[in-house]
Amino acid sequence: MHIVLQQLDGARVRVVQLEDGATEGPPAQVIARAGLPALVRRLESAPSSPRWVWDDTTLWYPALLAAGVRVSRCVDLRLSHNILRNAAFTADSELATAQPGPWDESLDPRIAQRAEAIGTLFDLDLPGGERDPLAEFALQQAAVAGATPQGRSHLGLLLAAESAGALIAAEMSFAGLPWDAAMHDRILAEALGPRVAPGVRPAKLAAVLDEVMAALEVRELSPESPGELLKALQRAGINVTSTRQWELQEIEHPVIEPLLRYKKLSRLLTANGWTWVDTWVKDGRFRPVYIPGGVVTGRWASDGGGALQLPHQVRGAVLADPGWRFVVADAAQLEPRILTAMSGDRAMADAGRGVDLYQGMVDVGAVDTRPHAKIAMLGAMYGATTGESGRLLPRLTRAFPHAIGFVETAARTGERGERVSTRLGRTSPLPGADWREIQSAASMEGATAAATQRARMEARSWGRFTRNFVVQGTAAEWALCWMAGLRTRLQALAAAEVGIDAALTDSAHLVFFLHDEIVVHCPEEQADAVVTLVREAAAEAGRLIFGNAPVEFPVTTAVVTSYADAK
DNA sequence: TACCCGCGCCAC
């Protein structure tokens, strides 16, 4: 059963129940917004919970969570629309061929956050006032129904997983990632010296700067200014064209070692120093805003706090509550395994039989060392042509012709300006008008060599994008299915161990997600059970997306009290 | 003062 919710005004909500398969259900009812949590709670406790259909999870779910109510399943119409509007599977549908409408407007996530903060949508001029969720849902269902049988099942899974991701993102922001500000302060003090006011250089950082200045024989220097630093280096006779780490590393000069040390510390201070803690850690929790579907490939993005780039340096401040543990799970070499499954490459499937795919590639005689295997695979998926990666590619192609052929085909498709799709049907955008103009200019009679070269460069660049899109995007789908399956299992665990009314944070729950890695916060006595559920969910994700393809998706797990101990 | 953009580095 589906239940469609529509915000009528700040105070009222229209509730429409759709019986599956029936064209008409019970008449719509209008309830007070304040009564919604109770309604949701009641229907969620029924033997078969409904699927809630709403315009945007970020506008509905935070308030329900704050009222202590969770939902099992939903349809996020905004995220689903975004997928169906572009998907090759539904390209001929009414939804995809219509003129752009209110469902194509992007909702700035910060507007939603503000709405959550003030607890109402009263005074906000949100886009979507004219959005009719019932009509949109019907269009979406028709679009999926009009696809091929495979398209129907794949898109159905993708939309369910994407919507589950929206629920998970809201729940993770609600629960927050446990963060010990005192431990963070100790980490900073150890590296930088005692806390200082913003704008003041901490003692240890200042000492390293003294070393740098001594080595350069200057009395003043602001390494934070690339221009100034570059000039200072050149005056000291060091021939560099930039101040990047990898270029400096190649230089032999007494200033390089302290300078790289300075850059490392300076980065820690500015990106994840005391200001970061003051801004982002409240009541022992880091609550970032996750943006499901925020990346073109389907990966999540984040807004604020750099949630998806937490440096390993500060992960020691991520500490479980007393008596609780983190279960940290990582899908081992996820993207190469995804490529194996998509391409049906038997040789690579054989190499991936164990937990370490890269070592497996060495063991089957395809490459000589594990580092080479890793560099070659990543290069193949990113489209590297030069360097060690490029040199290893022919060898890789001989050993795994189907896998490499698969990404090469995706690259060629992009170079022609055509679209590619992930396994479940998320489709890449078309290149923009500028790109097309460059290509057509180069194909005109009398095109200059420069125009031709420019066009080829742009074509190859778009090819690298589509090459990576199919792998990164399908990996994101696997991760969503993994996480959604785990969430369902954790909910059942909570119901069994704590009770049907267990609050999200009373029992094991997800607190962090990083593309191919998840962190569950749980009471110590649940940790072993959670590890089992994580593995079950991984196996299920593989079956859901790839059926019986002979590819395994092993996960490494660690039960820890500090995130820093996970790897 | 507010914005914009290139640089550089963090994550996967």
Next chain:
DNA sequence: AAACGTGGCGCGGGTA
């Protein structure tokens, strides 16, 4: 080893 994908973010230095 160094030009090969997706992002976020803080800084310096420019402009309106």
